[in-house]
Amino acid sequence: LCSRLSCCVSGLCFARPYSESSRRGPKDEKHRKTVRRSKIAKQGRYKLAALAVVCVAAGVYYYNPTGLTKPAATAPVGENVLKAPPTPPASVAGASQGLRSGGPKMTKSPVTAAGGRLFRAACALEGEKGGNVVVSPLSVVVAMSMAAAGATEDHAAGKEIRQAMEHALVAEGGDEKAAHAYFTSLLTGIQSSDPKVETIVANSVWAKGDVLDSFKQVCSSAFHAQSLALNGAGPINDWVSTQTKGMIKKLLEKEPPGPAVLLNAVYFKGEWKHKFDPANTAKAQFRGFGGSPKECDMMKSDSKKTIYAETPTSHVVVLPYGSGRFSGIVALPKEEGPAAMSGAVGELFADAGSFSKVLESQSSKHVILSLPRFKVDYGPKSLKSALESMGVKSGFTQSQGFLRMTSDPSVYIEDVLHKAVIEVNEEGTEAAAATAVVMTRSLPPPPVHVTVDRPFLFAVHDKETDTLLCVSRVVDPEL
Numbered sequence: 198l199c200s201r202l203s204c205c206v207s208g209l210c211f212a213r214p215y216s217e218s219s220r221r222g223p224k225d226e227k228h229r230k231t232v233r234r235s236k237i238a239k240q241g242r243y244k245l246a247a248l249a250v251v252c253v254a255a256g257v258y259y260y261n262p263t264g265l266t267k268p269a270a271t272a273p274v275g276e277n278v279l280k281a282p283p284t285p286p287a288s289v290a291g292a293s294q295g296l297r298s299g300g301p302k303m304t305k306s307p308v309t310a311a312g313g314r315l316f317r318a319a320c321a322l323e324g325e326k327g328g329n330v331v332v333s334p335l336s337v338v339v340a341m342s343m344a345a346a347g348a349t350e351d352h353a354a355g356k357e358i359r360q361a362m363e364h365a366l367v368a369e370g371g372d373e374k375a376a377h378a379y380f381t382s383l384l385t386g387i388q389s390s391d392p393k394v395e396t397i398v399a400n401s402v403w404a405k406g407d408v409l410d411s412f413k414q415v416c417s418s419a420f421h422a423q424s425l426a427l428n429g430a431g432p433i434n435d436w437v438s439t440q441t442k443g444m445i446k447k448l449l450e451k452e453p454p455g456p457a458v459l460l461n462a463v464y465f466k467g468e469w470k471h472k473f474d475p476a477n478t479a480k481a482q483f484r485g486f487g488g489s490p491k492e493c494d495m496m497k498s499d500s501k502k503t504i505y506a507e508t509p510t511s512h513v514v515v516l517p518y519g520s521g522r523f524s525g526i527v528a529l530p531k532e533e534g535p536a537a538m539s540g541a542v543g544e545l546f547a548d549a550g551s552f553s554k555v556l557e558s559q560s561s562k563h564v565i566l567s568l569p570r571f572k573v574d575y576g577p578k579s580l581k582s583a584l585e586s587m588g589v590k591s592g593f594t595q596s597q598g599f600l601r602m603t604s605d606p607s608v609y610i611e612d613v614l615h616k617a618v619i620e621v622n623e624e625g626t627e628a629a630a631a632t633a634v635v636m637t638r639s640l641p642p643p644p645v646h647v648t649v650d651r652p653f654l655f656a657v658h659d660k661e662t663d664t665l666l667c668v669s670r671v672v673d674p675e676l
Contacts, residue, residue: 201203209282214603215566227240230536231595232640240638246570252257264647272498274630286362286437293412295578297652303466304478304551305363305366305549305550305663306366306553306600306662306665307362307363307364307366307367307376307379307661308334308338308339308383308555308662308664308665309334309432309491309549309552309664310363310366310548310549310550310664311334311337311338311361311362311421311587312332312333312334312335312337312338312365312547312665312668313334313545313549313551313552313668314361314546314587315332315334315337315583315584316330316332316542316546316670317543317546317585318582318584318586318587319332319541319578319580319583319615321539321586321650322540322543322582322583322586323488323641323670325535325536325538325539326398326486326487327671327672328537328673329573329574329575329669329670329671329672329673330575330670331573331575331615331668331669331670332580332667332668332669333463333615333666333667334614334664334666335387335398335463335664335665335666336461336667336670337465337580337613337615338362338422338528339384339398339400339420339461339463339478340400340460341358341361341362341461341462341584341589342358342359342364342376342380342420342600343400343416343422343459343461343539344358344400344421344459344592344599344610345358345359345362345364346373346377346412346415346416346419346420346601346604347415347599347601347602347603348592348598348599348601349597349598349599349601350601351584351590351601352591352596352597352598352600353590353596354591354592354596354598354599354610355598356371356494357589357590357592358589358592358593359371359376360588361372361584361587361588361589363549364376364379366549367379376447377415377418377419377420378419378582379408380420381418381419381420381421383419383662383664384398384400384421384451385421386662387664389519389522389523391518391519391520391522392519392522393467393468393470393518393519393520394465394466394467394468394518394519394522394523395442395464395465395466396463396464396465396524397463397464397465398422398423398461398462398463398464399440399461399462399463400408400416400420400421400422400423400459400460400461400462401422401423401424401425401431401436401459401460402416402417402422402424402425402459402460403421403425403427403433403457403458403459404424404425404426404457404459405426405427405455405456405457405582406456407456407603407604407605407623408456408457408602408603409601409602409603409604410443410600411601412601412603416459420606422573424620426585427452427456427457427458428435428452429452430448430449430450430451430452433448433449433460434446434448434449436460436462437460437462441462441464442464442466442647444464448582451455456603456605456608457603459610463666465520465523465657465666467519467523467657468515468518468519469516469518469525470500470516470517470518470519470520471498471517471626473496473498473568474497475496475618476500477496477497477498478494478495478496478570478659479494479495479497480492480493480494480495481493481494481569481650482569482650483496483569483650483651483674484533484650484651484654484671485571485651485673486534486535486538486652486672491673491674493569493571493674494569494570495567495568495569495570496568496569497565497566497567497568498564498565498566498568498569499565499566499644500562500563500564500566501560501561501562501563503515503561503562503563503564503566504516504517504524504559504561504562505559505560505561505562505564505645505647506555506556506558506559506560507558508541508544508545508555508558509544509621510530510531510532510537510540510541510544511529511530511531511541511544511545511654512529512531512594512645512647513526513529513530513555513556513559514528514564514647515525515556515565516528517560521660522659522660522661523657523658523659523660523666524654524657524658524660525621525655525657526654526655526657526658527555527647527649527653527654527655528541528545528653528654528655528656529543529647529648529651529653529654530651530652530653533651534651538553538652538670542594542670543653544656551664552658552665556658556660562643562644562645562646563643564644564646564647565644565645565646565647566647566648566649567647567648567650568621569649569650569674570618570620570621570647570674571619571620571671571674571675572621572674572675573620573669573671573673573674573675574675575615575669579612579615580613580617581593581612581613581616584613592609592610593609593610593611594609595607595609596609621655630631652670652671653667653671654668654670654671655668655670655671656668656669
C-alpha cells in the first residue's frame, strides 16, 4: 500500500487598504491566485506537500482596493472591524532558545488541537453534504504563528491568533517566548531519521524594505525562516517548487502588492510498513453522499496485528509508515450518511485532547480491511471564515494589528487559502518482515471487518510529537 498527499496549500494574506496617499498595486484589478496540480510520481509512497502563506499583501492573495471598513456592530462574518488602539510600533524580542527534540513529550499538541478545530470548521462550512475537505494543521498553525509573532504587542490580533492556535498548551500564561521555544523544538523534532520517511518543514520571509529586521530575526530564531527579497512571483514559485519536490510548481500568478510574504512548506514522503497485496485489489462500489455508487479499486488486507481503535461513532485503523513513528489513520463512521460523518468529526476533534485519546485506546486486533485507492484534489479554498469562527477576527481588519512586522499601521490579513491533493495506492512498499503465529488454547475472537465503501476520514500523524500533518474528509475517492 502506498499513500500520498501531494499538495496542500494554505495562505494567510496581509494587505494594505487602497487610498490616494497609500497606493499598492493596480487600483481596479482583482489579483487572481493559481495553484497548479503537480504531477504525482507513480512510486508506491505516501507524499505530502503543504504550503501555508502568510502574506503581507499576499502569497495567495486578495487585494482590497476600497479601503472601506464597516462598523463592528453590523459587520457580518468576514468583515469584522476593530478600532486601532494608540499603540506605537513595538520591537520584537529575540525568540527564546528552542527545546531539545529529546525533551519531554507534550501531552497535548497545539498543532493537533488547533488543526482539529480548524478541520471541524472547514467541514461545517463545506456543509454536511459537501465534498472532500483536506487541512494541513502543521502548515497552517506554523504560518499563523509566524503572523502572530508580528502582531502588535497586547493587540487583539495577536491574542486571537495565539488563542486559536492553542499556544496556551505549551505557553503558560500565554508567554510568547515559551510558544516560540515549542515551535523551534517541533520544527527540529519533526525531521525524520527513518530512511523510509522523509519530512521537510521550511519557512521563509519574503520582504520589501518596510518589514522590520526585528521581525525577520524572530522568524529566523523561532521558526528557522529564511529572509529573502520580495521581487516578483517567480522566485517565490521556485522556492515553493523546491521545498515540495515539484509537487506544487506555481503558487502566485503575480507579485503581491504589499511589503512581505510569510511562507511555510511541509513535505512528507513515507513508505508503508506493511503493504496491501495488489493481487487482492478488486473492483467495488463506493457510496458517496447521494447519487449513484461509484466504482473504485478496493484494496484488501487481512492481518492479526492491525492497530485498531473503536469509538462510539467510528472504526479507527492505524497504518504505520517505516519504523512506525508516522501513521496513516483511517476513521470510518459506523453509520452511513452526512450526519454520521459530522458526528465522527465532532467526536474525534471535540477538544484539545480528543484525537490523542482515541489513539491511546488502540490495540492490536485481527482486522480485515478494505480500503479504496483514492485521490482527492482540494482547493484552493479560503480558510478565512473557518478561522473567524475560531475567533481570529481582529487581524482581518485595518486596526494597527501588525506593528511588530511593519511600521505601516494599515497592514492586515486579507485571506487564508488552502490547497491539497491526496493519493493512496498499493504500489512500491515493503511487505511485513515476518508473520507471527500465536498459539492459544481458546478460540480466537472473530476478526473485525472494516470495509471503507462510503465516506471516511484519513489523517497522517506523528506520534512522537503528537502532530497532525494532515486530516481529510474523503467523500469522493475520484479514482
